[in-house]
Each structure stands twice: as structure tokens, then as C-alpha cells.
Amino acid sequence: MAAxxxxxxxxxxxxxxxxxxVQVPVLTPDDLDRLAAHLTANRRRYxxxxxxxSILASLDAVARRWQDPxxxxxxxxxxxxxxxxxxxxxxxxxxxxxxxxxxxREGLSALLAAEVPPGALDGWVPHPGGRGWTRxxxxxxxxxxxxxxxxxxxxxxxxxxxxxRSAALAKTAAGEPLFAALWCRSLAEVDPELGACVxxxxxxxxxxxxxxxxxxxxxxxxxxxxxxxxxxxxxxLPPAVRLIRHGQKLSFGCVAREALTPxxxxxxxxxAARDVALFDQQGCVSPHALWVxxxxxxxxxxxxxxxxxxxxxxxxRWPRAPLSPEAAAAIQLARSEARFSPGARVWASxxxxxxxxxxxPAPAEGLRPSPLNRFVRVYAVPDLGHLPQxxxxxxGYLQTCSFAGPRDRALALxxxxxxxxxxxxxxxxxxxxxxxxxxxxxEPQLLPLLRWVDAExxxxxExxxxxxx
Amino acid sequence: MGSDxxxxxxxxxxxxxxxxxxxxxxSPAAFDALALRLFAYQYEENPVLRAYWEEQGVRPGxxxxxxxxxxxxxxxxxxxxxxxxxxxxxxxVFMTSGTTRGPEERGRxxxxxxxxxxxxLLPPFVHYLLPDGASLPIFxxxxxxxxxxxxxxxxxxxxxxxxxxxxxxxFFWQEGQLLYQELAAALAAMESAGQPVLLLGTAFAFVHxxxxxxxxxxxxxxxxxxxxxxxxxxxxxSREMPQANLYALMADGLGIPPERIVNQYGMCELSSQxxxxxxxxxxxxxxxxxxxxxxxxxxxxxxxxxAPAAPGEVGLIQVVDLANLDSAAFxxxxxxxxEVPGGFVVLGRAPGAVARGCSIAADLALGGGQxxxxxxxxxxxxxxxxxxxxx
Numbered sequence: 001m002a003a004x005x006x007x008x009x010x011x012x013x014x015x016x017x018x019x020x021x022v023q024v025p026v027l028t029p030d031d032l033d034r035l036a037a038h039l040t041a042n043r044r045r046y047x048x049x050x051x052x053x054s055i056l057a058s059l060d061a062v063a064r065r066w067q068d069p070x071x072x073x074x075x076x077x078x079x080x081x082x083x084x085x086x087x088x089x090x091x092x093x094x095x096x097x098x099x100x101x102x103x104x105r106e107g108l109s110a111l112l113a114a115e116v117p118p119g120a121l122d123g124w125v126p127h128p129g130g131r132g133w134t135r136x137x138x139x140x141x142x143x144x145x146x147x148x149x150x151x152x153x154x155x156x157x158x159x160x161x162x163x164x165r166s167a168a169l170a171k172t173a174a175g176e177p178l179f180a181a182l183w184c185r186s187l188a189e190v191d192p193e194l195g196a197c198v199x200x201x202x203x204x205x206x207x208x209x210x211x212x213x214x215x216x217x218x219x220x221x222x223x224x225x226x227x228x229x230x231x232x233x234x235x236x237l238p239p240a241v242r243l244i245r246h247g248q249k250l251s252f253g254c255v256a257r258e259a260l261t262p263x264x265x266x267x268x269x270x271x272a273a274r275d276v277a278l279f280d281q282q283g284c285v286s287p288h289a290l291w292v293x294x295x296x297x298x299x300x301x302x303x304x305x306x307x308x309x310x311x312x313x314x315x316x317r318w319p320r321a322p323l324s325p326e327a328a329a330a331i332q333l334a335r336s337e338a339r340f341s342p343g344a345r346v347w348a349s350x351x352x353x354x355x356x357x358x359x360x361p362a363p364a365e366g367l368r369p370s371p372l373n374r375f376v377r378v379y380a381v382p383d384l385g386h387l388p389q390x391x392x393x394x395x396g397y398l399q400t401c402s403f404a405g406p407r408d409r410a411l412a413l414x415x416x417x418x419x420x421x422x423x424x425x426x427x428x429x430x431x432x433x434x435x436x437x438x439x440x441x442x443e444p445q446l447l448p449l450l451r452w453v454d455a456e457x458x459x460x461x462e463x464x465x466x467x468x469x
Numbered sequence: 470m471g472s473d474x475x476x477x478x479x480x481x482x483x484x485x486x487x488x489x490x491x492x493x494x495x496s497p498a499a500f501d502a503l504a505l506r507l508f509a510y511q512y513e514e515n516p517v518l519r520a521y522w523e524e525q526g527v528r529p530g531x532x533x534x535x536x537x538x539x540x541x542x543x544x545x546x547x548x549x550x551x552x553x554x555x556x557x558x559x560x561x562v563f564m565t566s567g568t569t570r571g572p573e574e575r576g577r578x579x580x581x582x583x584x585x586x587x588x589x590l591l592p593p594f595v596h597y598l599l600p601d602g603a604s605l606p607i608f609x610x611x612x613x614x615x616x617x618x619x620x621x622x623x624x625x626x627x628x629x630x631x632x633x634x635x636x637x638x639x640f641f642w643q644e645g646q647l648l649y650q651e652l653a654a655a656l657a658a659m660e661s662a663g664q665p666v667l668l669l670g671t672a673f674a675f676v677h678x679x680x681x682x683x684x685x686x687x688x689x690x691x692x693x694x695x696x697x698x699x700x701x702x703x704x705x706x707s708r709e710m711p712q713a714n715l716y717a718l719m720a721d722g723l724g725i726p727p728e729r730i731v732n733q734y735g736m737c738e739l740s741s742q743x744x745x746x747x748x749x750x751x752x753x754x755x756x757x758x759x760x761x762x763x764x765x766x767x768x769x770x771x772x773x774x775x776a777p778a779a780p781g782e783v784g785l786i787q788v789v790d791l792a793n794l795d796s797a798a799f800x801x802x803x804x805x806x807x808e809v810p811g812g813f814v815v816l817g818r819a820p821g822a823v824a825r826g827c828s829i830a831a832d833l834a835l836g837g838g839q840x841x842x843x844x845x846x847x848x849x850x851x852x853x854x855x856x857x858x859x860x
Contacts, residue, residue, distance in 0.1 A: 216780055323773065325805060328771075328817055329784075329803075332775065332785060332819075333544065333803055334821055336544050336545070337542070339524075340542075340547075460812050
């Protein structure tokens with residue numbers, strides 16, 4: 001069943017998802033209200049006093065289970081998610097392994113190190129500002145709303161809640177309602193007490209009264225998805241509940257002229273193809289387009305042709321998901337339009353919409369968003385320094401830039417695009433593997449959930465002992 | 470190739486004159502033969518089509534049936550001059566409505582002659598709107614051809630009013646505005662005189678008029694025999710509503726029951742139009758099939774492969790319009806539809822992008838990125854296309 005609901009027994013109904021079907025709970029506002037109360041009670045009993053080390057130990061044990069390809073829950077998730085989303089089985093397996101590994105000791109420790117002074121979640125620590133002490137704690141309950149576009153993502157976010165001693169209640173997406181529940185189950189296998197502090201279930205996105213009941217007690221709700229759904233969610237939440245939005249984003253790739261040599265071309269093309277093909281561009285980190293600089297030993301058009309070849313090759317190993325008529329039509333229309341654009345060249349999978357590369361000189365009006373599903377434009381640009389101008393219409397939507405070329409040029413470009421919203425620079429080919437300590441969309445991940453208590457020197461008092469509760 | 474064109478025109482005139490006589494006038498074999506002749510002519514005379522077909526490895530002599538001819542995406546009318554002739558010498562040019570991307574993104578349909586257009590539009594209109602041979606005053610909720618000279622829809626309405634309109638027919642539109650008061654007064658006069666009337670307009674104009682009527686607290690009970698034809702969608706304009714709701718509103722505000730209202734599907738890039746056979750005993754429920762004249766064909770193409778879709782499956786609508794002599798007779802629209810008994814239904818414009826998660830969708834932020842046309846048209850005197858997304 002696509003739900004992990006500690007202490008709650010509810011009827012279920014079948015939900016068809018792609019070529020699969022799953023049982024989802026039938027929930028009332030009262031059910032979710034009781035669930036939230038139950039989670040916060042469990043949190044007080046089992047989680048509030050736990051040490052970071054012991055939480056990390058359990059989370060790491062969960063991560064290790066998921067790294068085993070024979071682990072039954074992983075096998076169930078792989079099989080089911082591939083059928084539901086249509087994503088190539090190998091990419092689903094990769095996504096699940098990567099997403100669950102991120103929720104292990106190494107990833108979570110990196111995140112803690114980046115955001116929280118050592119020990120501040122376990123006891124008083126010297127204030128980083130100088131005199132006095134400080135200590136942090138999370139909300140009793142954190143809500144999550146996940147989108148179903150990239151398998152494995154929920155594990156890391158649920159783990160972050162536990163790290164800050166917060167119970168977690170997650171709403172999963174109609175497109176992939178299952179994984180979060182399976183991960184919670186594996187947590188309960190390893191550590192039943194932690195397993196009693198998390199819940200995940202699908203309920204319909206339109207059900208405002210269910211959102212309200214579920215998240216009324218939460219200190220914050222972290223939500224991923226389309227802007228319209230996030231707006232609707234915001235309207236459903238009581239004003240006291242903070243909404244942390246990860247809305248629609250636009251990512252892209254860049255290849256500097258220094259990287260464009262015949263020797264490196266096949267590797268560059270394979271890297272770009274991987275960024276495009278993984279999860280069929282449905283991720284916010286997936287590139288819509290690549291800007292390729294003129295003046296290198298290999299021309300932007302030759303790069304585009306090599307990319308087309310690499311996408312065709314990858315398509316044999318990782319077939320693209322079957323599309324709805326609307327999504328396929330969107331690709332046909334975008335191809336048609338490109339065919340009649342001056343200076344454009346189109347490489348397209350014959351007899352299907354499986355992949356498309358459109359090469360054209362960078363248009364003055366800026367980037368044209370892709371219809372997705374492995375449709376990528378390659379823009380020739382005289383100098384990558386022009387990008388801020390080309391991307392200006394997308395200010396506020398930029399997110400990841402995957403880059404091939406000299407580091408100093410990459411950093412200069414990232415700094416120039418930061419005011420437009422760019423929040424991540426990564427190597428070409430690594431779009432889908434953001435570092436766990438990434439300031440997601442430019443914001444820290446734990447800090448917005450935490451509250452702090454600062455202690456100055458008490459009059460005539462003793463120094464508090466560090467690390468004591 | 471001048472003589473080819475002359476003999477093609479002769480043949481097309483004969484076919485159009487036969488009107489809706491159907492298979493007796495134009496057998497499937499005769500349609501195929503004429504389509505292949507048109508293909509050869511357009512391949513020779515229309516550089517854009519020739520380049521497009523060459524790219525696909527298709528040329529006259531290699532094609533055995535019209536279904537094998539790759540249809541030209543209508544978006545080409547925005548980006549290229551799809552015309553067998555010199556645009557400077559065109560008899561007319563009709564333009565699609567503007568988009569948020571600016572006037573350069575308007576499609577242009579050039580004509581060497583409007584005779585074929587005239588001859589193609591009348592017989593189906595009479596067949597589907599005036600099957601009883603009625604002669605009615607025609608009230609048009611759209612600009613006249615004089616007001617919107619580059620609007621194919623206005624030209625179409627102009628020919629209809631001029632050829633078929635009884636005394637009192639007129640355009641209720643001036644300087645980009647629907648003439649609410651005048652239209653209401655004219656309807657009141659028809660109502661009290663017991664004179665049935667034919668209303669023509671865009672769905673969008675009807676909605677505005679009905680909203681205005683409701684605001685005024687007025688309703689009409691137009692005399693029996695009255696009827697209406699609406700066309701065009703709502704994208705980006707006024708409020709959208711399903712066809713059934715629009716017709717219920719029209720029934721309530723005008724007294725014309727849904728079974729006397731017909732939706733027309735057409736577009737600036739075509740010379741012929743498609744209609745619901747409601748007034749000829751076709752189904753009054755929804756969705757209703759659409760039908761075209763004998764010199765047209767509609768093929769639903771699988772959006773994944775562009776091969777003809779299995780019956781009943783959703784796909785992109787291809788239109789073959791043999792009256793499109795000097796532009797392109799084989800067209801792939803941007804609309805999704807599906808075959809139903811007695812015709813096809815239009816499901817609406819294919820979206821710009823379909824995102825499942827947090828990647829941006831094409832229509833976001835830039836306000837209709839993929840050349841989304843204001844299919845509704847008209848405010849500010851924009852030239853309206855005859856574009857029929859299903860409301």
C-alpha cells in the first residue's frame with residue numbers, strides 16, 4: 001500500500017498510475033488530524049531526546065539496506081516505479097540508489113556541517129558569534145509535499161526532519177505515490193521508534209481540507225511541485241504554518257570553447273545526453289537547453305550533432321517513457337516550428353518523439369523552454385558572457401547550470417547569473433546529482449526549519465556544560 | 470506550369486460547384502487523383518513545400534496515395550511564405566491573430582485569387598446552417614471585412630452576409646467593439662416581429678454579449694427557426710467554458726436551443742470549414758461530430774509517430790483542403806482531436822509542454838511561449854482567424 005500511517009487504520013482504494021496500480025488510503029480530515037497528533041506524541045516519546053549520532057546510525061543503516069539491489073523493498077520500488085512512471089528501469093534503479101544513499105551518514109553529515117554549528121542539535125555549544133552559547137531545535141512536526149517526477153527524492157528530505165528531531169508527515173504525488181511509504185517502512189524495520197515518527201500517504205492535491213488537517217500542527221511544510229499547486233497549498237494552510245516552496249525551475253547547460261576539442265567531444269556529448277535523458281527532463285535540475293560557445297576547435301553545430309548521436313545511443317539503453325498524446329503532440333509542434341526557424345537544424349528520432357536536438361543561433365529573445373521528454377535545444381553563442389542577457393526573461397526561475405570548461409569561467413558565469421536566481425553550478429553530466437549540502441534553490445535546508453535559543457552569560461552563574469541537555 | 474494551374478482551377482471549380490453532392494461528384498478515387506495533381510503542382514510551384522517534402526524524401530511520382538503526402542505544420546505560415554506566387558502580387562492575405570511574441574509571429578495566408586475561397590465556403594455553410602432553405606437576416610458578432618481586412622473570419626462572414634443575408638443583415642462591431650446596445654435592439658425587433666434570425670460569431674463574442682445581457686437583466690426568446698453558429702476558442706480571452714455550458718447560456722439568454730446551435734471549425738490557413746451536422750439531424754448532445762465538404766479530408770495522426778491513429782484514439786488533426794490551391798493543401802494543425810461516428814471532434818490546442826514535476830512549463834512566465842495564439846481575437850480590432858478550438 002502507498003502509505004505508512006503509524007497508529008492509523010483506514011480503508012484503501014486502488015489508484016491507477018501509468019501502467020501500474022496501487023492501493024492508496026481513503027483519508028478524512030479527522031484521520032489526518034489524529035495522525036498528526038499521534039506523530040507528535042511519538043516524537044516526544046521516541047525522538048526529542050535522541051542524539052544526532054544515534055539518529056545518523058539508524059538512517060545510515062536504512063541507506064545501506066537500499067544500496068543492496070536484492071533488498072525486497074528496493075526491488076518492489078524499482079519494479080513499481082518503472083511501471084508507473086514509464087522511466088527506464090535502469091534509471092529508476094539509479095535514482096533510488098542515489099536518492100537513498102544521500103539520506104545516509106555521509107550526505108546528512110555534510111548537510112549538518114554546512115548549516116549547523118557542531119553539536120548545536122544535541123546541546124549548548126559556544127555561540128559562533130562570540131560570547132555565550134546557543135542551541136537549536138526543530139519543530140514538533142514538519143510537513144512535506146512531494147512531486148513524483150524524480151524517484152528517490154523523498155528519502156533525503158524525510159531524513160532531514162528526523163535529524164532536527166521533528167516528526168515528518170508527507171503527502172506523496174499521484175504520479176508516484178509509493179516510494180516515500182516504502183522508505184518509511186524500511187526505517188521502521190531498522191528502528192521502530194523512528195519509524196513511528198514518520199508518515200507518508202497519497203491524498204488528492206485538490207483536497208484543501210485534507211492539507212489543512214494534516215499540516216495544521218506542523219511548524220513548516222516543505223513542498224515541491226508546479227507553482228499552481230503550491231499556490232493552492234498555500235491557500236489551504238493556516239497562516240502560522242510556514243510554507244517552504246520549491247516551485248518550477250529552469251535549468252540549462254553550457255559548454256565553453258576551451259572544452260570543445262575533437263578528443264573531448266564524445267565525452268561531452270555523452271555527459272549532456274545523460275543530463276537530458278535521466279528522468280526525461282522532468283526534474284527541475286534537468287536542462288532545457290545548452291549554450292555552446294563559438295570559437296572552439298569543434299563548432300556548436302558539430303556538438304549538436306554529437307549530442308543527437310549520444311541521445312540515440314542512450315535511448316537504446318534507457319528508453320524514454322511512453323507519452324500522453326498531449327506531451328507527444330507538444331514535441332511534434334516544437335519540431336515543426338524548429339524546422340521553419342531560420343538557421344535552425346533539427347535532429348530527431350525517426351518515427352517517434354523519443355529524442356530531439358534543435359540547433360540554432362542563440363535567439364535575441366532568449367531561451368525557449370523545452371517541451372521536455374528529451375527535447376533539447378543547442379544554442380550557438382559567440383561568448384558565454386552573453387548569457388545573463390539571454391536568460392534575463394527567466395529571472396527568478398533559474399536553478400542549475402551544468403558546465404564544461406575552465407573553472408574560473410564557470411565561477412564567473414555562476415556569479416553573473418546569481419542575481420537571476422541561479423543557485424547551482426555543476427559539472428556537465430552531473431545535473432541529477434546535487435550535493436546534499438546544496439542550498440536548494442538558494443536557501444539552506446535545515447536552517448529555515450530550526451529555532452534557536454541563545455544564552456548570554458547569566459549573572460553570577462556557572463558556565464553551562466557543553467553537550468548537556 | 471501556368472497551364473497546369475489553369476486546368477487545376479477548372480477541375481476545382483467543377484468540384485466546388487458540385488458542392489455538397491458528395492461521393493457522386495467526387496469519388497474517393499477522383500479525390501485521390503485530384504490530391505496527387507495538387508501535390509505535383511504545389512511541389513513545383515511552392516518553394517517552401519518543395520523544400521519540406523524534399524527533406525522528407527517525398528516527391529511526385531513516388532507517392533501512390535494522398536495519405537502518403539507529409540502534411541505541412543501550420544506553424545510554417547508564421548515563419549515562411551507558404552505561397553505559389555509572388556506575395557507582392559497576392560490578391561489577398563489573411564493573418565492569424567497576434568501572439569504575445571509580437572506581430573512577426575502572425576501567420577500569413579496569401580491568395581492569388583479569392584474565387585476558390587468564396588466558392589468553397591458557401592456550399593457547406595448552406596448545407597449545415599440553412600438545410601431548410603431559409604432566408605434569414607444574419608447578425609454577425611464580429612468585425613466586417615472593411616474593419617478587419619486581413620481577417621479570414623471577417624471575409625468569410627462578409628461573403629455569407631452578402632450572398633445569403635436577408636434584408637436587415639449586418640455586422641454588430643465597430644472600432645474593435647461589439648455593439649451591445651444595437652445588437653440588443655435589433656434582436657428585440659426580431660423578437661417582436663416574429664422574424665427568425667441567424668446569429669454568427671466567435672464563442673468569445675457570444676460570451677461577452679451574454680454576460681452583458683445578464684448584467685442588464687435582459688433575455689430574448691428569438692422566434693422558432695432562429696439559429697446560431699459560433700466558432701473559435703477562448704484561449705487567453707474572456708472566460709473559458711465547455712461547449713455545453715456556452716450553449717445553455719445561449720439558450721437562456723437568446724432563446725435558441727442547443728440543438729439549433731452549430732460549432733464551426735476552421736482556421737486562417739484553410740479555405741474550407743468544418744461543421745457540426747446538428748441542424749441536419751446530427752446529435753445534439755456532446756461531443757458532436759464535425760464534418761467537412763467532399764474536397765476535404767481529416768486524418769487523426771498518432772502524435773508519437775504521425776502515422777494515422779487507430780480509430781477513436783487521440784491525435785493531431787491533419788486537414789486536406791483541396792481548395793488551398795496556392796498555399797498548402799496538406800496541413801497538420803496544432804489541435805488534438807479524435808475520430809467519432811459521423812466525423813471528428815476537436816479536443817483543443819496541444820499544450821506547449823507537459824511537465825510532471827517542478828520543471829518549468831513552456832507557457833509559464835512568458836505568457837504563452839509556444840506561439841500560443843489568442844484564438845479568441847478581436848478586442849482592439851485584431852484580425853481574427855477562423856480558428857476553431859472547441860470551447
